Amino acid sequence: MALPAAGRDLAIGITQFPANQHPSIDTMAAKSFVLGLTQRLLTTYDASWRLVCMLCTELPSFENGLAGRELAPGGGEGVALRFELRPDLFWADGEPVTSADVLFAWEVGRHPLSGITNAELHRRIWNVEPLDERRFVLHVDRVSFDYNTVNDLRLLPAHRERAVFEADPVPYRNRTLFDTVSTDPGMAMEPHRIAAVAPGSRSDLARNPHWRGPRPAFEWIVVRAIENTAAREANLLSGEIDMIEGSLGLPPDQALAFEKRHGERFRVVYRPGLVYEHIALRLDNPILADVRVRRAFVSHSIAGFSAVRCSRAVSRWRTAS
Numbered sequence: 001m002a003l004p005a006a007g008r009d010l011a012i013g014i015t016q017f018p019a020n021q022h023p024s025i026d027t028m029a030a031k032s033f034v035l036g037l038t039q040r041l042l043t044t045y046d047a048s049w050r051l052v053c054m055l056c057t058e059l060p061s062f063e064n065g066l067a068g069r070e071l072a073p074g075g076g077e078g079v080a081l082r083f084e085l086r087p088d089l090f091w092a093d094g095e096p097v098t099s100a101d102v103l104f105a106w107e108v109g110r111h112p113l114s115g116i117t118n119a120e121l122h123r124r125i126w127n128v129e130p131l132d133e134r135r136f137v138l139h140v141d142r143v144s145f146d147y148n149t150v151n152d153l154r155l156l157p158a159h160r161e162r163a164v165f166e167a168d169p170v171p172y173r174n175r176t177l178f179d180t181v182s183t184d185p186g187m188a189m190e191p192h193r194i195a196a197v198a199p200g201s202r203s204d205l206a207r208n209p210h211w212r213g214p215r216p217a218f219e220w221i222v223v224r225a226i227e228n229t230a231a232r233e234a235n236l237l238s239g240e241i242d243m244i245e246g247s248l249g250l251p252p253d254q255a256l257a258f259e260k261r262h263g264e265r266f267r268v269v270y271r272p273g274l275v276y277e278h279i280a281l282r283l284d285n286p287i288l289a290d291v292r293v294r295r296a297f298v299s300h301s302i303a304g305f306s307a308v309r310c311s312r313a314v315s316r317w318r319t320a321s
Contacts, residue, residue: 008218008219009218009221010220010221010242010243011221011242012221012223012224012245013226013232013236013241013243013245013249014033014224014226014244014245015225015227015248015249016029016030016225016227016248017030017199017201017203018030018031018034018203019031020173021035021178021179021182021187021194022178023039023154023156023178024105024154025114025116025117026115026117027117029248030225030248033245033248034203034223036190037190037191037205037221037223038187038188038189038190038205039188039189039190040054040089040189041054041151041154042055042056042150042153042155043056043059043148045151051148051149055086055089056084056085056086057084058084060081060148061148066083067079067082067147067148068080070139072126072139072142073126073141074141076141076142077142077143078139078141079139079142079147079148080139080140081137081139081140081147081150082135082136083136083137083138085097085102085134088213089189089212090189090211091185091187091189091210092185092186092187092189092193092209092211093185093186095157095159096133097155098158099130099131099132099134099135100130100158100159101156102128102153102155103128103130103136103158104156104161104162104165105154105155106122107165108156108165108172109153110122110123111169111172114165114169114172114173115173117152121150121152122153124140124141125138125139125140125141125150126140138150138153155189159186160187161176164176164177183195183196183197185208188208189208190208191207191208191213191215191216192206192207192208192216193205193206195220201225202222202225204220204221204223205220205222205223206219207219207220222241224241229250229251229254233254236266246269246271
């Protein structure tokens, strides 16, 4: 697809290319950034750390009566959460987002060999009960402080993915359409969808014609993976990219140095962020059972790639035409 006229497109530079495009398989900051432009969560935390609905009309709680205690399998106390999907939700191929997508996402997550990252959440939800096209009940096997937090129950397009999964759940993680046909419009529900992919290099996103929310500011967004810091700066200075994304951009010291050198040309923004990178060690691994090995491994790794990055952003916006 040809790029639209100048002023209606945006090129963003980040440090990595997503390992895959499936929203629930593997956790990676670069993928989270790209999927943030094409996917939407059922619930999430806003900038003030308040739990809010994105796909639902109202967040279930004990206070509003949409959450209620119930008997869970095994005799413990669980909770039933009643959700209703917003009526203006459509996949980018025009199909509505429905309770069937919620049920399918849960079924994939419950399968022990599907490769879903947050399998614990899908096991904790012991049943999904569709009531109609937009209303459903999640039955959770415990009552906890975050009883209504289901951020990682990421909806999957049942009308496109169910046939792939049911053909053979074991190799599903390698056959999902999110990777084999990632430009399929049925895989996105946000203002943009993936229109073209150059593996290891860039993802091109076009406006979703079935998006019912406010019209996005950009018709076309290009997310380029530029691993070398100097190359990212050079691309920004030359105009090849319009901004460097904060959590996957420049380390704070380099961002400060860049601002000193080019602050008159670029807008540099510093904001607290919720994105971070970290190393999680498997304590059931016999090699890592020795705390001295764990300390040596973590110390070496932190020296190599900086385990925690602060949120920062260097950006240059083109003047809208």
